[in-house]
Amino acid sequence: MKLSKRAQNLQPSVTLAASAKAKELKAQGLDILSVTLGEPDFPTPKNIQDAAIEAIRSGKASFYTPTAGIPELRQAIVDYIEKYYGLSYSPTQTLVTDGAKFALYALFQVILDQDDEVIIPVPYWVSYAEQVSLAGGTPVFVLGLEENQFKVTVEDLEKARTPQTQAIVLNTPSNPTGMIYTKDELQSIGEWAVDHDILIVADDIYGRLIYGDAEFTPIATISEAIQKQTMIINGVSKTYSMTGWRIGFAVGDIQLIKAMTDIASQATSNPTAVSQYAALEALTGPQDSVEVMRKAFEERLNKLHALVVEIPGFTCAKPQGAFYLFPNVAGALKMCGYTDVTTFTEDLLNEAHVALVTGAGFGAPENIRISYASDWETLEETVKRIKAFVEKKSQK
Secondary structure, three states: OOOOHHHHHOOOOHHHHHHHHHHHHHHOOOOOEEOOOOOOOOOOOHHHHHHHHHHHHHOHHHOOOOOOOOHHHHHHHHHHHHHHHOOOOOHHHEEEEOHHHHHHHHHHHHHOOOOOEEEEEEOOOOHHHHHHHHOOOEEEEEEOEHHHOOEOOHHHHHHHOOOOEEEEEEEOOOOOOOOOOOHHHHHHHHHHHHHOOOEEEEEOOOOOOEOOOOOOOOHHHOOHHHHHOEEEEEEOOOOOOOHHHOOEEEEOOHHHHHHHHHHHHHHOOOOOHHHHHHHHHHHHOOOHHHHHHHHHHHHHHHHHHHHHOOOOOOEOOOOOEOOEEOOEOHHHHHHHOOOOHHHHHHHHHHHHOEEOEEHHHHOOOOEEEEEOOOOHHHHHHHHHHHHHHHHHHHOO
């Protein structure tokens, strides 16, 4: 059976692949610890579950909805952005999607022609580059140096800019690094984008998972000109522990939103109805559970980071947001006789029964990603196994 070149060239998500492999081995009876997915281990808050059940019982969830989402949810998104960003939009500037991932996919589909370019800072979330390529575009990678907290500068971006540059993706707090751009850094990047008419794709999915004294500044809030140049991508998955409900949203230029809605109409028809009513409750209902989960993640971060930096050959800047550690393991690779971080992670899975994600999938061949969205017992045992694995290998 013939496969298209597009399908043949597509690289699967390394995070989902790692998770799937871990589940496969676990099903075989092995004691596998998985810290692969960015998936909170908390159940969706009860008030959100109850809203979904009510939507089912009332019959509201039984039917197609408008492609762009139910009107109540689009208004709730507008109100949410006004509350947490201080920005005003109309519901016609919003699109509800099947997860934030599809919002990104639809956006790249409507802004890119063949060989148009999108600048992607490295390290980057695994799907950005593949989605750009699926739209016929070319991902242009710009390295954020570890000594600069993996962040890029305007000078870095300007070296990568060409007449084909259509957009830049900014994910802050970052997956996989957890680092946050400061307001001054974002202002410089935003003004550069405005000057060169480059769309800012602001992936703000982790914007409410901030720790310590760190502050999250949405780039769209810096100036009116930057706001007009920005498409906000967000969703309920991380903040409200709703990964399985698959609801994201985009907020921005009305023409882009309309075009993205047209893409969605041919691709998905509409987001799942019951999930939209659940998301409505998430955005408009009590927010207490958000802070409970955020505090739990922060506690895990503080405890886990202290343990990870004690592993021989590991160094790790402390993240400011999201729920990932992204340690540099170059020293451990050398000590253990490895030249490839992916082989290192594969052996960790097969020998130590620890599943995590290779940094190679994020454009960082000396790093690994550990999700601390898992329970503390799993995280603590994970570090013990990794440390034992490194110590054993380095003695050979």
